[in-house]
Amino acid sequence: MSQDVKTGKTLSPATPWTDRGVPGIHVPDEQQTLKATFTEPTIECPECHALVTRTAMSFNAYVCPQCDEHLRMKARDRLNWFFDQVQAELGQEFAAKDPLGFVDSKPYPERMAEAQKKTGETEALVVMQGLLKGIPLLACAFEFDFMGGSMGTVVGDRFVQAAERAIELNQPLVCFAASGGARMQEGMLSLMQMARTSAAIQKMKDAGLPYLVVLTHPVYGGVTASLAMLGDVHLAEPKAMIGFAGKRVIEQTVREKLEEPFQRAEYLLDHGVIDQIVHRHALRDTVYRIVAKLMNLP
Numbered sequence: 001m002s003q004d005v006k007t008g009k010t011l012s013p014a015t016p017w018t019d020r021g022v023p024g025i026h027v028p029d030e031q032q033t034l035k036a037t038f039t040e041p042t043i044e045c046p047e048c049h050a051l052v053t054r055t056a057m058s059f060n061a062y063v064c065p066q067c068d069e070h071l072r073m074k075a076r077d078r079l080n081w082f083f084d085q086v087q088a089e090l091g092q093e094f095a096a097k098d099p100l101g102f103v104d105s106k107p108y109p110e111r112m113a114e115a116q117k118k119t120g121e122t123e124a125l126v127v128m129q130g131l132l133k134g135i136p137l138l139a140c141a142f143e144f145d146f147m148g149g150s151m152g153t154v155v156g157d158r159f160v161q162a163a164e165r166a167i168e169l170n171q172p173l174v175c176f177a178a179s180g181g182a183r184m185q186e187g188m189l190s191l192m193q194m195a196r197t198s199a200a201i202q203k204m205k206d207a208g209l210p211y212l213v214v215l216t217h218p219v220y221g222g223v224t225a226s227l228a229m230l231g232d233v234h235l236a237e238p239k240a241m242i243g244f245a246g247k248r249v250i251e252q253t254v255r256e257k258l259e260e261p262f263q264r265a266e267y268l269l270d271h272g273v274i275d276q277i278v279h280r281h282a283l284r285d286t287v288y289r290i291v292a293k294l295m296n297l298p
């Protein structure tokens, strides 16, 4: 007595071949349902709309491999990419308060909690200490996704602490700026950070230590009017928008149409506002060379 290959029923020799099962691969029922396969998350380039995997983007320092557009980098990614070795993170003891009890469409603490959840950062400035090609230095980066990288008291605290630590350790400071300006929710206290950070930079200059600014897309308002324009050297990434008031506001004030590349890094370079536009792939080398030169290192 043989068995049917499919049904497992006992077959008598009299069963016609047309009734016998066809031998095949047995697939258990639970495997027959379709399952989603793992696909790598992709990022769409805002310029050429190419879909590039997140891994490829991060390996390329978030520069589009198709069209060379410089995508925004998260502050933490930026610093981890910039340093060969991160030794410490500074300023995490500063936490934002709500000194004015500010409420717009929602209360400030609620807005803050949302930004923290969205970015995984506690504030809009990340400060790290580490080595760049063997040179010990401090660097800070603005997290633009954290309430538009706006400068509140904690950003001021962290920046001032970074500058003071730089003086203490006799190390240069590099700032990657990307901000919409002052933080409205902290009112006057936010504007005071412009003076505080400017004073801290002056202390660095008095100590003879270099302070470099790398302007990334975009830098506006109170940050442009203070720490982002007080560097010894101003580098910018290609096509970064840099200004004090936004283009639309100026157009409405002067009643004139302002054409591209108004407020772009290339325009500012032509007009002597910044020193150099540096491709992101060349940025680490450029900063290293400038710092080594200014610090009189071999």
Ligand SMILES: [Zn+2]
Pocket: 045, 046, 047, 048, 049, 050, 064, 065, 066, 067, 068, 069
């Ligand atoms: Zn692209």
